Amino acid sequence: MAKQYSKMEIIRELREHHIMPTHQRMEIFKVLFAKPQHLSADQVLEKVNKHDAHVSKATVYNTLGVFSRRGLVREVIVDPTKIFYDPTTIPHHHIYNMDTGTLTDLDVAELDMGTLPAPPAGTRIEGIDVIVRVRSTTLSQSDTNNHGQAAVVAE
Ligand SMILES: [Zn+2]
Numbered sequence: 001m002a003k004q005y006s007k008m009e010i011i012r013e014l015r016e017h018h019i020m021p022t023h024q025r026m027e028i029f030k031v032l033f034a035k036p037q038h039l040s041a042d043q044v045l046e047k048v049n050k051h052d053a054h055v056s057k058a059t060v061y062n063t064l065g066v067f068s069r070r071g072l073v074r075e076v077i078v079d080p081t082k083i084f085y086d087p088t089t090i091p092h093h094h095i096y097n098m099d100t101g102t103l104t105d106l107d108v109a110e111l112d113m114g115t116l117p118a119p120p121a122g123t124r125i126e127g128i129d130v131i132v133r134v135r136s137t138t139l140s141q142s143d144t145n146n147h148g149q150a151a152v153v154a155e
Pocket residue numbers: 038086088092093094104105
């Protein structure tokens with residue numbers, strides 16, 4: 001979703017997701033949707049206050065919570081201390097670089113999921129999120145426990 005949103009378009013997007021378009025929410029929207037990217041709450045806080053600090057940390061955290069609950073952005077939980085907000089909400093997977101702490105998109109077609117287990121009786125598979133964790137092969141291998149580990153979360 002690399003697109004410059006006009007003020008009217010932002011208001012429309014927020015309303016379509018049943019979010020009241022306050023000034024601060026619109027500022028946070030602009031930061032998140034500036035380009036396809038994965039930002040942490042602290043990065044959003046920093047960017048939104050780049051020009052003049054007027055949005056509190058609590059507002060940023062609350063707004064990101066509202067945005068993800070309403071399906072405007074996707075929450076990507078790498079671990080409980082590393083949560084990214086993703087403006088790309090179509091199904092896709094991620095590659096997480098454990099050395100640099102960066103998350104990049106992985107197209108669904110690039111990953112062969114093979115055979116999935118049948119979902120428990122009375123349920124259906126709603127989505128599959130894969131995070132492929134990578135580490136540089138040239139850096140020290142002091143912690144190789146999570147090397148190449150893929151976490152699969154079906155919700
Ligand atoms: Zn993504």
